[in-house]
Amino acid sequence: MTTDQQTPQGGVKHRYRHEGPQKHIVVFIFSIVLTLIAFAAVAAGGVNASFAVILLLVMAVLQVFVQMGYWMHLKDKGHMLPILFMIGGFFVAGTCIIMSLYWVWWD
Template sequence: MSTADHQANHDVVKHSERHEGPQKHIIVFIFSIILTAIAFAAVSAGGVNAAFTVILLLVMAVLQVLVQLGYWMHLKDRGHLMPILFMIGGFFVAGTAIVTALYWVWW
């Protein structure tokens, strides 16, 4: 195989990869803005049950974190299993520390 054939073959493989354009990023950015607007509206609206507002804010926060991790930190892409596993382990350790601290303080 000549150098020119190898270069042409490399270019074909290189261009066949799917490039994620800015369209998804714009859609995800708008979705993040909508989630933030819903959270602000829930807090600023008077007469809404406080428990409902807290639950809505927690749901909006979880959705926001998933969107941020999935699209802006690219954890939805292939090859990111180890960072995901380490984050799950970190959440487990942090949750255990919080529960232990609360148990220790209130016992």
């Protein structure tokens, strides 16, 4: 559904699309499913530990993209600067983690 905003002169100022709750419900269900998969992988005792860790990491990355894209609205126009700052933060944090691991295990 598109909605027009009227200017005082009667013209159309902006046109935007109203998103509605349908996408939010689908994304919420997807988030719950990701959480249940991660919980089931840990709760099931017969799962290989390395497979469970890899599965948890994949579920966590998917959850981050879902949360940032839909709940923080980073998929919308005009959010490039916050995205760039987050990418820079991930780069700095990743560099610190890699260097600290290198420092700890360096012989």
